Amino acid sequence: MNVFNVKCPSSITIYLNGSYDNEKIVKVIDTIDVFDDIEVMISSKSLASKIYLNGILLIGNNLINKAINSFFNYTKLPPHGVSVKIDKKVPFELDSNNFDSIAAGVIM
Numbered sequence: 748m749n750v751f752n753v754k755c756p757s758s759i760t761i762y763l764n765g766s767y768d769n770e771k772i773v774k775v776i777d778t779i780d781v782f783d784d785i786e787v788m789i790s791s792k793s794l795a796s797k798i799y800l801n802g803i804l805l806i807g808n809n810l811i812n813k814a815i816n817s818f819f820n821y822t823k824l825p826p827h828g829v830s831v832k833i834d835k836k837v838p839f840e841l842d843s844n845n846f847d848s849i850a851a852g853v854i855m
Contacts, residue, residue, distance in 0.1 A: 749789045754782040755852040784834040785852050793828030800833045814850035829853070 796815050798805045805811075811831055819826045831853055 751787045753785050753787065753852040753855055755785060755848040756782050783836055783849055785849055786832040787853055788830040790828040790830065794826055796829045798831045798833070801835055810846045810850045811853055814853050818854050
């Protein structure tokens with residue numbers, strides 16, 4: 748079994764309403780140094796992929812499963828079971844891309 752640890756950066760868009768010295772503030776975009784940590788384990792024995800978010804098994808067809816399938820389809824490598832453990836540190840309410848950066852981390 749191969750294990751890889753990846754940090755997935757997240758960009759957060761902050762919207763501010765109001766004004767400062769009669770200049771209206773419409774939007775501020777900033778990137779913070781907060782990362783979702785993922786652990787990717789590749790099994791040579793199993794073909795089933797499992798995704799855990801903060802210890803809870805995610806069920807259903809989601810973006811991360813699509814990233815795993817796309818990786819194997821693109822590389823023409825034989826599919827393996829991939830287990831992804833996500834330690835989500837960026838709150839969903841603040842994370843504008845939710846699982847996009849995690850899916851990119853899985854492909855990396």
